[in-house]
Amino acid sequence: MLNLGRSRTQPRSNRSMSFGGMDYPDPKKKSNFVGRIIWVAAFIVIFIMVLKLSTNFNSACPFSHHEPGVMHVLVTGGAGYIGSHATLRLLKDSYRVTIVDNLSRGNLGAVKVLQALFPEAGRLQFIYADLGDAKSVNKIFSENSFDAVMHFAAVAYVGESTLDPLKYYRNITSNTLAVLEAMATYGVKTLIYSSTCATYGEPEKMPITEETLQVPINPYGKAKKMAEDIILDFSKKSDMAVMILRYFNVIGSDPEGRLGEAPRPELREHGRISGACFDAARTIIPGLKVRGSDYDTPDGTCIRDYIDVTDLVDAHVKALEKAEPRKVGIYNIGTGKGRSVKEFVEACKKATGVDIKVDYLPRRPGDYARVYSDPSKIRQELNWTAQYTDLEESLQIAWRWQKSHLYGYGTPLAVSY
Numbered sequence: 293m294l295n296l297g298r299s300r301t302q303p304r305s306n307r308s309m310s311f312g313g314m315d316y317p318d319p320k321k322k323s324n325f326v327g328r329i330i331w332v333a334a335f336i337v338i339f340i341m342v343l344k345l346s347t348n349f350n351s352a353c354p355f356s357h358h359e360p361g362v363m364h365v366l367v368t369g370g371a372g373y374i375g376s377h378a379t380l381r382l383l384k385d386s387y388r389v390t391i392v393d394n395l396s397r398g399n400l401g402a403v404k405v406l407q408a409l410f411p412e413a414g415r416l417q418f419i420y421a422d423l424g425d426a427k428s429v430n431k432i433f434s435e436n437s438f439d440a441v442m443h444f445a446a447v448a449y450v451g452e453s454t455l456d457p458l459k460y461y462r463n464i465t466s467n468t469l470a471v472l473e474a475m476a477t478y479g480v481k482t483l484i485y486s487s488t489c490a491t492y493g494e495p496e497k498m499p500i501t502e503e504t505l506q507v508p509i510n511p512y513g514k515a516k517k518m519a520e521d522i523i524l525d526f527s528k529k530s531d532m533a534v535m536i537l538r539y540f541n542v543i544g545s546d547p548e549g550r551l552g553e554a555p556r557p558e559l560r561e562h563g564r565i566s567g568a569c570f571d572a573a574r575t576i577i578p579g580l581k582v583r584g585s586d587y588d589t590p591d592g593t594c595i596r597d598y599i600d601v602t603d604l605v606d607a608h609v610k611a612l613e614k615a616e617p618r619k620v621g622i623y624n625i626g627t628g629k630g631r632s633v634k635e636f637v638e639a640c641k642k643a644t645g646v647d648i649k650v651d652y653l654p655r656r657p658g659d660y661a662r663v664y665s666d667p668s669k670i671r672q673e674l675n676w677t678a679q680y681t682d683l684e685e686s687l688q689i690a691w692r693w694q695k696s697h698l699y700g701y702g703t704p705l706a707v708s709y
């Protein structure tokens with residue numbers, strides 16, 4: 293047996309030998325000394341292991357102890373505009389949430405707002421990670437027990453997708469694959485997927501139903517359609533519950549003013565109409581550039597169906613509640629009403645009280661003249677209808693946040709979390 297220290301019965305006088313007044317190390321003492329070193333080293337190793345385990349439990353993995361009745365939802369892209377609003381709603385509804393975000397488009401500030409609102413241990417976990425990094429994704433799924441995934445994380449600008457198509461195809465399809473592979477490996481059975489009206493392209497017949505043929509005309513819409521196809525093919529081979537939600541044009545922000553839309557300033561030229569109108573109203577940019585006024589529409593500008601983000605996240609929760617194994621639900625999320633860019637700008641002028649300067653430019657590549665939804669399927673099957681149908685009201689709510697957050701969330705790239 294390994295002697296790890298001095299025996300209690302060993303006499304002290306035996307611990308060293310003395311020759312000619314000089315102390316020489318006693319061989320027995322030497323072996324005791326080595327034993328002690330081993331003992332201390334073993335203790336340190338055990339201590340570090342325990343410390344590491346408890347640290348993992350508290351920070352990286354606070355939800356390992358699965359509480360019955362409380363669903364744990366993985367929200368990819370939860371630091372982004374829609375993902376952060378969805379997280380807020382899930383937390384309000386008592387779900388547990390883990391956000392995974394690489395902060396390439398999202399804001400750490402949004403996560404911090406959510407953490408401040410829900411500081412209790414085990415409610416909200418933030419993991420800074422890229423879904424393109426298979427090792428990280430595997431670690432996240434292996435250390436947590438998710439009941440469902442809401443997959444928002446994606447690049448999402450139509451104009452940018454025409455300039456950098458490969459980025460869009462890679463980001464949208466490979467992230468979706470990574471999520472599905474991890475779900476399959478770790479037995480996570482429910483997926484709510486963020487899709488888009490851009491998958492329909494420009495159908496002749498309006499409004500757009502879920503049966504309308506999908507013929508996307510820009511890389512963003514095409515990549516989202518590919519991701520839908522991947523999900524649908526995989527779902528046939530599994531017992532997953534899948535909900536694919538095709539959003540129309542999302543606007544607005546949290547009515548209580550806690551979250552808002554804060555796109556990257558460096559991506560402003562690709563930005564969406566709502567952000568551009570607010571930037572013009574705050575004179576951050578000299579004026580709004582309306583891209584195309586010669587479309588075959590009543591006033592020559594594009595027609596879109598603007599859906600409030602509060603309604604949109606409500607649709608996500610309803611989809612989550614109604615998701616059933618071995619079933620795929622596909623739903624349009626819109627108001628059913630089309631509004632032109634000119635009408636949008638007028639509503640924005642009223643909501644902000646600013647006479648926004650407008651310049652008319654040529655068409656933006658990848659744009660389609662008119663899209664608006666038929667939302668009756670989701671009304672009938674999930675009992676969901678848009679509550680915010682007054683465009684000006686949604687813009688007023690968003691404007692309150694914009695006015696009080698001139699620099700968005702402040703430090704969007706603060707990744708030293």
Ligand SMILES: O=c1ccn([C@@H]2O[C@H](COP(=O)(O)OP(=O)(O)O[C@H]3OC[C@@H](O)[C@H](O)[C@H]3O)[C@@H](O)[C@H]2O)c(=O)[nH]1
Pocket residue numbers: 448449450451487488489490539540541542562563564565566568580581582583584594595596633656659
């Ligand atoms: O600065 C701008 C921005 C946008 N626009 C116009 O406003 C209309 C709406 O454009 P947006 O960029 O806001 O939105 P899009 O319709 O292109 O796509 C949007 O809706 C579907 C979602 O899935 C996409 O992620 C989202 O970008 C287009 O006609 C566009 O050309 C401008 O005239 N000026």
